[in-house]
Amino acid sequence: AQKVTQAQTEISVVEKEDVTLDCVYETRDTTYYLFWYKQPPSGELVFLIRRNSFDEQNEISGRYSWNFQKSTSSFNFTITASQVVDSAVYFCALSEISTGNQFYFGTGTSLTVIP
Amino acid sequence: DAGVIQSPRHEVTEMGQEVTLRCKPISGHNSLFWYRQTMMRGLELLIYFNNNVPIDDSGMPEDRFSAKMPNASFSTLKIQPSEPRDSAVYFCASKIELTLNTEAFFGQGTRLTVV
Numbered sequence: 001a002q003k004v005t006q007a008q009t010e011i012s013v014v015e016k017e018d019v020t021l022d023c024v025y026e027t028r029d030t031t032y033y034l035f036w037y038k039q040p041p042s043g044e045l046v047f048l049i050r051r052n053s054f055d056e057q058n059e060i061s062g063r064y065s066w067n068f069q070k071s072t073s074s075f076n077f078t079i080t081a082s083q084v085v086d087s088a089v090y091f092c093a094l095s096e097i098s099t100g101n102q103f104y105f106g107t108g109t110s111l112t113v114i115p
Numbered sequence: 116d117a118g119v120i121q122s123p124r125h126e127v128t129e130m131g132q133e134v135t136l137r138c139k140p141i142s143g144h145n146s147l148f149w150y151r152q153t154m155m156r157g158l159e160l161l162i163y164f165n166n167n168v169p170i171d172d173s174g175m176p177e178d179r180f181s182a183k184m185p186n187a188s189f190s191t192l193k194i195q196p197s198e199p200r201d202s203a204v205y206f207c208a209s210k211i212e213l214t215l216n217t218e219a220f221f222g223q224g225t226r227l228t229v230v
Binding site for chain 2 (some may be wrong): 102
């Protein structure tokens with residue numbers, strides 16, 4: 001079973017629009033960690049944020065914000081006032097205590113911001 | 116720090132040839148991961164090491180694949196013999212394994228094409 005589901009395969013928005021990327025995860029652990037990574041067209045994977053299962057506070061970093069809700073097993077990512085440079089594939093990932101060190105990645109959401 | 120360094124960035128080889136991918140993790144990081152990324156299967160964990168010891172290699176596709184980490188600053192992923200279906204981008208990542216609460220940092224990847 002897929003531990004991390006990113007149902008949105010591709011999203012296109014016009015520049016300056018807000019966009020939310022969905023991430024739903026599945027785990028039986030009480031202690032786990034969630035991550036978001038960005039993969040721009042150049043191909044590298046860039047770490048964006050880490051969140052642990054005991055911290056449900058939403059986080060804002062500039063135009064980026066993250067909404068973690070344990071009740072719905074979701075860790076959604078919102079980009080406000082999108083820019084062309086935000087065009088990339090975004091991956092959500094899960095790391096659990098019970099399965100050791102590995103990261104389970106979702107299939108990614110490809111975001112295109114149209115100027 | 117220079118980040119995770121992978122070489123080569125691109126590799127084109129003929130079917131049946133041996134291919135060796137190289138990775139230098141971030142200094143001080145004691146966990147290292149090899150991932151493969153394809154359009155069909157997304158990001159797949161192949162193997163990871165902790166303190167130079169392979170912990171989980173269940174993601175290694177078959178005996179044609181092997182990985183080594185002779186010391187804390189170097190790892191290789193070898194494919195012998197290579198096949199066209201091995202064509203993918205191979206990422207190396209490293210992290211500090213003190214607790215689960217750390218993110219992995221990725222190299223820029225090696226794009227392998229087997230013709």
